[in-house]
Amino acid sequence: MRASTFLTSTFFAATALAHGNIVSPPVRQAGAVTQQVCGAQAVSALTTDITGPLENVASNGSPDCNIFLCKGIQFEDNQNNVQEFAAGEQVDFAAEIPIPHEGPCNVSVVDLATNTLVGQPLISFASYADEALAQLPLNNTQFSVTMPTDLGTQCQQPGECALQWFWFGTNAQQTYEDCVDFVMTA
Ligand SMILES: [Cu+2]
Known part of the structure; x- marks a missing residue:
């Protein structure tokens, strides 16, 4: 009885606090400037649950x-x-x-x-994170993109460009984003 109560509450905690996020490369993290610009409530939502959807973040x-640009x-x-x-x-x-949450996903500059968006998405999934599948395809959690070769002088200054992972859970009506700030070197 005690064990099942424990499991139940653990399950609900996990449900409330986990949807999805990018683990690497390193993604943007909210700090003092975000708090100044977006408010303490937004930063609290962003830091309490880094896996949460944008819809949970009150601007x-x-x-x-x-909120819909890099959270x-x-x-x-x-x-x-x-x-x-x-x-x-x-x-x-x-x-x-x-x-x-099943829906489209892409990574774009x-x-x-x-x-x-700069150019076409570097990778794109018509159907991503399908909860109806017994197991997600490996490429949902481990995938690669190839950096464009036609950026010219674009994306050479810090803060100019990011790789943005975008995923929208169609039935859940939940949007997920993570941004990797980058510069092109050569
Ligand atoms: Cu979710």
């Missing part, structure tokens, strides 16, 4: 806080976290999806100043 309404997390909190990639380099991703 303070500031026009500078766009609202500001570059200034992540200046020491900028990755260096070369054109044509293969970048390996690891994701955790404790609570899958995002121009952070304009919140627009």
